[in-house]
Amino acid sequence: MSQDKLKKAAALAALAELETLAPDSFIGVGTGSTVNHFIDALARRGARIRGAVSSSEASSRRLAAHGIPLARLDEVDALPLYVDGADEIDHGFNMIKGGGGALTCEKVVAAAARRFICICDASKWVAALGRFPLPVEVIPMARVQAAREIARLTGGEPHWREGFITDNGHHILDIHGLAIDDPRGLETELNQIAGTVTNGLFARRGADVLLLATATGVQRHERQSFSASNR
Ligand code: 5RP
DSSP: OOHHHHHHHHHHHGGGGGTTSOTTOEEEEOOSHHHHHHHHHHHHTOOOSSEEEESSHHHHHHHHHTTOOBOOGGGOSOEEEEEEOOSEEOTTSOEEOOTTSOHHHHHHHHHHEEEEEEEEEGGGBOSSBOSSOEEEEEOGGGHHHHHHHHHHHHSOEEEEOTTOOOTTSOEEEEEESOOBSOHHHHHHHHTTSTTEEEESEEOTTOOSEEEEEETTEEEEEEHHHHHHHTO
16 A cells, blocks of 8 residues: 555544544644645545644645634634644654654644644654654754754754745754654753754654554554553
C-alpha cells in the first residue's frame, strides 16, 4: 500500500475518536498531508462538530473550503482533542513535528487540548527520534547566531530552510544529524537559545493516542497502556 493510502487510513480512523464528543465541541486541527485527509473525511461525513481551531493558514483554508467553521483559540472554552500528524514518533509518544513548518501554532493548539491524537503511517514510528531533521523556528535577525548556538549545543548541523517563511513571519533551521536520547531535555534546552520561538520536539506535550496505519490495518495505541506493556 502506498504511503498516501496509509496516511488516509490513519486519518479515517481518527473519525471514530470524535464519536464520544458532545456535538457542540470544537476540535484542534493540525497541518500536513495526513491532516488534509482528516479534514476531507470530516467534511464528507458531515462535520458534527461546532468548529475547528486550526494550526496553520493552509489547514484554515482547507477547512473553510469545506464549510467547516473556524474559531480562534481565544474564542473556545475547551478543546477536548487535537488531531495532527508527525514526522517521527517514538515509543514514549514523543514526536518530531514541523516538517510542514507549522510547529509553533501546532504546539500552541496541542497545549490547549485535553487529548492529542497522532495520525500517521508506519514509516513515522521510530525507536529513537532524530533521523528526521529537527525544525527550530527562529526570528529572522537571530538566525545565524541561533544556528551557531544550536550546533555548539547539540553537535548537529542546522540548515536554514531557505525561502520558507512561517505563518508567524519567522525562519526555520532544520537540525540534521541528531540522535535524541532525551527529547524532553533537548526540547527545553533549545528553547533557551535567544531568538528561538520554539522547536519541533513534542515531548513535554506528547501524543496521548497513536493511530498508526500499517499494511495490515490501523493500530490504536494509548500512551499509558503502551508504555506499561512495553516495560
Ligand atoms: C507540519 C507537521 C506535520 O504534522 C508533519 O510534517 C507530518 O506531515 P505529513 O502528514 O504531511 O507527513 O508537523 O508542521
